[in-house]
Amino acid sequence: MGEPGDGRTGESGDAVCCILHPTMSKQKTFYSCTECGATAAKWQGQCPGCNLWNTLVETVEEKASPAARFQSLAPPARLQTLAEIPAREHERIATGIPEFDRALGGGLVAGGVVLIGGDPGIGKSTLLLQALAGLSDEHSVLYVSGEESGEQVALRARRLSLDTRKLQLLAEINLEKILSTLQAEKPLVAVIDSIQTLWSDQLSSAPGSVAQVRECAAQLTRLAKTVGITVVLVGHVTKEGALAGPRVLEHIVDTVLYFEGDTHSSFRLVRAFKNRYGAVNELGVFAMTDRGLKGVSNPSALFLSQHGQAVAGSCVMVTQEGTRPLLVEIQALVDQSHGNPRRLTVGLEAQRLAMLLAVLHRHAGIVCFDQDVFVNAVGGVKIAEPAADLAVLMAIISSLKNKALPEKIIVFR
Numbered sequence: 001m002g003e004p005g006d007g008r009t010g011e012s013g014d015a016v017c018c019i020l021h022p023t024m025s026k027q028k029t030f031y032s033c034t035e036c037g038a039t040a041a042k043w044q045g046q047c048p049g050c051n052l053w054n055t056l057v058e059t060v061e062e063k064a065s066p067a068a069r070f071q072s073l074a075p076p077a078r079l080q081t082l083a084e085i086p087a088r089e090h091e092r093i094a095t096g097i098p099e100f101d102r103a104l105g106g107g108l109v110a111g112g113v114v115l116i117g118g119d120p121g122i123g124k125s126t127l128l129l130q131a132l133a134g135l136s137d138e139h140s141v142l143y144v145s146g147e148e149s150g151e152q153v154a155l156r157a158r159r160l161s162l163d164t165r166k167l168q169l170l171a172e173i174n175l176e177k178i179l180s181t182l183q184a185e186k187p188l189v190a191v192i193d194s195i196q197t198l199w200s201d202q203l204s205s206a207p208g209s210v211a212q213v214r215e216c217a218a219q220l221t222r223l224a225k226t227v228g229i230t231v232v233l234v235g236h237v238t239k240e241g242a243l244a245g246p247r248v249l250e251h252i253v254d255t256v257l258y259f260e261g262d263t264h265s266s267f268r269l270v271r272a273f274k275n276r277y278g279a280v281n282e283l284g285v286f287a288m289t290d291r292g293l294k295g296v297s298n299p300s301a302l303f304l305s306q307h308g309q310a311v312a313g314s315c316v317m318v319t320q321e322g323t324r325p326l327l328v329e330i331q332a333l334v335d336q337s338h339g340n341p342r343r344l345t346v347g348l349e350a351q352r353l354a355m356l357l358a359v360l361h362r363h364a365g366i367v368c369f370d371q372d373v374f375v376n377a378v379g380g381v382k383i384a385e386p387a388a389d390l391a392v393l394m395a396i397i398s399s400l401k402n403k404a405l406p407e408k409i410i411v412f413r
């Protein structure tokens with residue numbers, strides 16, 4: 001409820017009014033537990049319901065309007081069978097970057113909400129600026145920058161030699177202002193860079209907090225669906241690899257893409273993690289150049305290191321990513337341990353390495369309990385397939401025996 005003298009007029013506080021009157025008073029908030037749903041008026045460290053720590057997040061109170069209350073007395077709706085509902089294929093908006101379209105499952109969908117996650121500096125802003133510049137020729141697009149000033153974005157666009165004559169920019173972090181601008185301008189595609197910088201004046205938590213991120217994403221998604229704008233949200237990833245903010249963000253949006261890659265190599269992968277409009281197994285492959293991200297349409301030999309001759313501890317495997325096979329080099333280093341033996345993986349699952357070493361001991365009689373074992377997938381690619389097991393074992397044995405595998409050997413399952 002509004003406080004006296006705050007200029008709030010009447011009780012017509014429905015969602016549209018919130019969007020059109022960003023200066024409206026704060027809505028009442030309370031704290032709810034993300035685990036058990038218990039509520040508290042004030043923030044506290046421990047949930048009064050389930051006694052877990054740090055699970056209370058600020059939530060806006062949604063009062064049912066008189067109209068909504070009346071709806072509960074409305075006559076029942078007519079039901080339809082699925083066969084009666086016309087199921088059209090969604091029209092795709094090609095971004096003009098084939099590798100990006102491939103990861104999206106064929107392009108952007110009108111009214112769809114896409115989340116792009118990745119480490120800072122991996123190329124999220126660069127890719128989206130390139131995509132918007134390409135789209136701006138034929139469609140109305142808007143780049144909302146909360147992280148960089150207009151000048152910084154313009155400078156980057158100039159360095160990338162992009163045609164920016166029709167690329168509109170809004171440097172803003174206030175959610176209500178962004179919503180009203182989107183509603184007035186109705187661009188076909190809007191990029192929000194990034195969701196962690198936005199803040200809604202309905203909540204008192206800081207930008208980037210769980211409550212703010214969730215509320216901003218929910219409001220933007222609602223607008224995208226009602227007005228038919230394609231919204232692309234940029235999200236940062238924490239050190240643990242989870243999207244900073246709630247996992248609930250992944251449930252709100254239609255498509256989740258993650259940037260992968262080693263910041264020391266120039267290759268970047270865009271992998272679909274969830275897609276309500278298409279398959280999730282496709283992978284977009286890019287190379288970061290001085291002119292931005294360039295798609296790599298034949299990526300088979302990217303993930304190999306360049307050796308003059310065969311070296312010990314190296315094994316090349318074939319992994320299937322979507323419809324394309326990729327050649328990936330697995331490197332292992334096995335060395336005498338001093339103290340607790342260490343097991344470290346880059347791009348592969350660490351727990352699985354421990355299991356593979358146990359298999360090696362039990363079934364092949366090869367012991368590694370006095371050895372440090374380090375395993376790396378070249379080029380920053382992440383391999384979750386069990387098909388990597390054989391290549392990992394061969395690389396380990398090759399390093400342990402200090403004997404290179406024959407030069408023209410390739411491993412697949």
Ligand code: TYD
Nearest residue numbers: 120121122123124125126288289290291292
């Ligand atoms: P950026 O898109 O700003 O990353 P994110 O938005 O994911 O944080 O990427 C910035 C990095 O990319 C930066 O380290 C410099 C590099 N880069 C290039 O190598 N070439 C280029 O043309 C551009 C624009 C950036």
Ligand code: MG
Nearest residue numbers: 124125147193
């Ligand atoms: Mg950025």
